[in-house]
Amino acid sequence: MHKLASRRYAPLSALVKFHTAGGPLCQKSTLKSAPADLLEMPPCSFTPEKYKGMSKERLMEIRRTNCHPMIMKVTYYKKPLYIHQGHMQWLWDVDGRRYLDLFAGVATVSVGHCHPKVTAAAEQQLRRLVHTTNIYVYPSVHEYCEKLASNLPDPLKVIYLTNSGSESNELAMCMARLYTGNFDIITFRGSYHGGSPQAMGLTSQMAYKYPIAIGLGCTNTMCPDVFRGLWGGSHCRDSPVQTTRECNCAQGYCMANENYIEQLEETFQTSVPSRIAAFFAEPIQGVGGAVQYPKNFLKEAYKLVRKRGGLCIADEVQTGFGRTGSHFWGFQGHDVLPDIVTMAKGIGNGFPMGAVVTTREIADTFAQGVHFNTFGGNPLACSIASSVIDTMKEEGTQKNSLEVGTYIMTELAKFRDKYDIIGDVRGKGLQIGVEMVRDKSSRAPLPPQDIATIFEDIKDMGILIGKGGLYGQTFRIKPPMCITMADAAFFLSVFNKSIQRFMERR
Template sequence: MTGAWRHLLRALHLKTLSRWTPKTCSSLNAGAFWTSVTRRGLHTKPSMPPCDFTPERYQSLAYSRVLEIHKQHLSPVLTAYFPEPLLLHQGHMEWLFDHEGNRYLDFFSGIVTVSVGHCHPKVNAAAQRQLGRLWHTSSVFFHPLIHEYAEKLSALLPEPLKVIFLVNSGSEANDLAMLMARAHSNSTDIISFRGAYHGCSPYTLGLTNVGIYKMDLPHGMGCRPTMCPDIFRGPWGGSHCRDSPVQTIRKCSCAPDCCQAKDQYIEQFKDTLSTSVAKSIAGFFAEPIQVQTGFGRLGSHFWGFQTHDVLPDIVTMAKGIGNGFPMAAVVTTPEIAKSLTKRLLHFNTFGGNPMACAIGSAVLEVIKEENLQENSQEVGTYMLLKLAKLRDEFEIVGDVRGKGLMIGIEMVKDKVSHQPLPREEVNQIHHDCKCMGLLIGRGGLFSQTFRIAPSMCITKPEADFAVEVFRSALIQHMKRRAK
């Protein structure tokens, strides 16, 4: 998140649119790991915070049978983390339990989706209550839950963003937003940032600008990339340009309240407009942070776009909106919504069904009642500052960035070249964290960035544990490098 990003949008008047034992880690000698670390006097084994929840005994398919079925009948696309994929059994708030009863602190939240905690009691109760009343009815019939949810959600958004379309996933929401933008503008070209991920549907693959998702097949016509203001890897910006408690270590000539890099990024964007798109464009898709944001996770504001003083024409949301239940939404202005109805009849069989709306309402209530936005601000800032000390301590930690409970740690070969740390080395650090009971995510163009986005209910002791685990994994990695 950068000041340059905010000024880019303003200047062009474009709208933007979450019981451990080490026995599961058979590929790592856990005993040897801790002996080597403690012998060097660098660290001791991090002690996992307590949890007063006991999972049920796992009584389903054997692990070997799960692997066999997966190989025979599920997608052959390799997506599972770790050489020995985790077989998860149960969740409780910020904790996950595997089939052997091992406990993990979940700092990735199902790809930033479990916003208020796994199986949160209030969300569970709302789902169970509705399950016994009415599972489903399409929007050709009315039910009060969709209207109650629409009223609650719209109250959190500024005027004139008051018309809500409920759908099932983020990709579907972005698909619909693209259609809306084109129907309203009578134009086709849509711009998105390099490095952006907006989905894997045929439409949204055009907006997604990460090489591994691109195909040698026609997809996403009319979508054009532009440079993302990146003050760590990009050509401009530095230590005064980030809207975050932690700045990049790269120096720049900008004053604390005046980011000069914005002018260069604006000129680059003007070049995109002059060379790569039609004279009139349908829209510009942009993320406040180049991953999923919103629902209070950033702490300072409920919506990511508010951190940049930008009023969007369309907002898409998914992930944490349903705390893991398949749910998403597109919110827009009455004017744009009407332009869509003039072109086609939009209908979604499952969008806004009673179960989804009951769960969505409960999520909003929990965020407010438990002060989770404030907790994201306090605990997130606390953890960011501690992680920044690891960046100063280890040469391979190139950048720590983020806001609230949306944090990225970019791994590099060294701080001079900024070359990404090789994938196999990142894999090992990732695996070491898992073996100590911490689950974190991956991202970046080269899968070199660790993504930390726990449920918004986490505590400072849990943040301390996560930082200590990550530090221990880095220490062990530097020992391997020294051999």
């Protein structure tokens, strides 16, 4: 079984040898001629199958002809990446080149690609029973619901199993409106809560909006972003790395928090009725670019929402299952207790699954009608998700997220201090954002073409990361939670080299 490597903190240069002509042990990497000062890609003992499928040209022809047109827009790279196989933190393309995956299918692969334990659980269930629905009583759904509930605080013990994060959030919207008898829902600007018709109302990014009436009754309030927002200082965030903005607040007092709370109060006064249904918030914004709020903001916001009759909903689609390191759930880092928690992505390590967890009182109100989901919580999904939780506990992925993530952020902060185009480094655990700017004085977003240049260079040196933020200006590092300190050192070496190259060409 895969074992996580030792994660003792060490200088960057001591963790991995400099690249040599021999190359890594596990097939060939993407590095055709690595720079002399670039660390070697860490080895792995897994050998992928040789690709024998369609040609790249045929794959792209089908992509253009038979796949929906949006799929061409979201092809990340100028030179598309043709993925063939994965194992733990590694991916291989059809040419056999190996990549360190630090985006995990958008923070979805939690314990590792094709993790042996999870794969074994899936294979065993496939031979026993692939599908039936919860009109029957079958063990795997009940075993999993009990296991998931045991990892949530009281009174969050009633579970609805779904197929995705968007479905989970739509279900939570419906629950909140029915329970409260109110309609309006508040979310942050820059938030992302899904792309289905109702969830689009929660999502506050232009790229995901259509010029039709969808997601009615949703209002966006100012995001308490302490780097790009109007207010922020050097002690605001629950993160090992703070902003470089000056802070003159007295001990125990946060002016930025107070000002952002005033903005929320103004939203109540101007944009919604006297009673609302709910307030949605990601503990750390995902697609928004790993944006963090002042430490006590959610605690105070929850109080205001509840005074208005609303439910507090934590979207844990990206922050859940130990990714933030300090806690199993992102909301726990804010010292709050939501009324509803939504989740997906890491819940199934890449298998399509989601969940909504709430209280018995809210669930009983929702039982006025019949809620039925054909595939939600089917035997295969539950067996996989159950194995994912077991693997997290056995391999200490939450602790690994904290240790490796803290190391990455601490080292990235040194790059921020060195390069004028790195404006901010933030996050918790393995939910990390690096915001790129034209220069620190203006904090204007680095233009898309410049982001693309750096992004492509990082890929060509063997690492896959993501992008986010309102302007696509933030690099997102959200890897499988099995990565090691050696992997982190390799990433830091590559990232540093990509910034050096960009600055030299600038």
